[in-house]
Amino acid sequence: MEIITGIVDNINYIGALTLFVIGLYTVLTHANLLKKVIGINIMETSIFLFFVSIGYVKLAESPVIDTNRVDQVFVNPLPSALILTGIVVALSVTVYSLSLIIKIYEEYGTIDLDEIMKMRGNLSDG
């Protein structure tokens, strides 16, 4: 019973963890480099969700002050402000890896990691 209430109360955290595991599965099992980038993006999103739901408060409002009222309860504004940095870094990393994938495609003619490894293996064995 305790476990069930724990799961229901922390459903945001568990959703974030599930997204993280889905992203990790995508990165591990797909040989296509673009799909690996998509998996990394899913993992980043799960971390953002986890961080923002730490600051969540039940029945609270978004942190915009109304000066006519005094009884406002706000959610924690600090995680939401800090996660903006994470979003910017995620964008930069995604764009950089996409440009590297374009270069890899020019060099090898494929973005499938298994085939690239096969080509490189032939080179190093001989």
Next chain:
Amino acid sequence: MKKAFFIMTLVFLWGLMVASIIQMPTSGDINNPSYNITTHYYINKTIRDTNAPNIISAIINDYRAFDTLGEATVLFISIIAVSSVMKNTYLKKREEKGDH
């Protein structure tokens, strides 16, 4: 075979993380350790310090403006990195066009 091994490992990892998540302070409670003195300072003193009703905007543009300058630098560096990686592609394309 390989896939089944991955799935089993990841399910085990998920269970491990859920078991540790349940021990955390409950989500949505105002008495969480994350709702600490820093948060109370931002909520109570934002109007006095900056005259801006949006607390998040006050944090990222006033209290932590130096951090935001770093973010702008990250964007700048990402443009430099992408341009330097893609530069050879343009040169090659342009040469091919000039030849034909």
Next chain:
Amino acid sequence: MDDLIVRTVTKWIVPFIQVYGIFIILHGHISPGGGFSGGAVLGSSIILITLSLGYKKASGIISHSTSALLESGSIIWYVLIGIVGIISGNNFLTNRGAGFYMGEVGDVISSGMIPLITVAIGIKVASTVITLFHTIIEED
């Protein structure tokens, strides 16, 4: 993408997207939003033009050199606002102590340097998104 419906809808909807982005940037300190989200909306409008009307049309609206200029200019503007704090004898990026116009709570022109910095970040993010997208596709 050469499709009549996509082209027509793009032509109709782009001005509204841009007005919405500018609204988010200018009201960043009194309502939810801010420089990052507004800049992303502005940049997406140009990306929509590139995708549906072609690279030529988009670079006619904002060329590569213009967006590079906007990028560098906005970050220099940001640093200059910070240096105002040093000149007035305070720390880098001081708001109230540096003598910016604080105004009334809830006005658009108020709260010192926050709208100035929000506008700088909005221009920076919009031009960065546009430049990155055009650098990656570059079909000319």
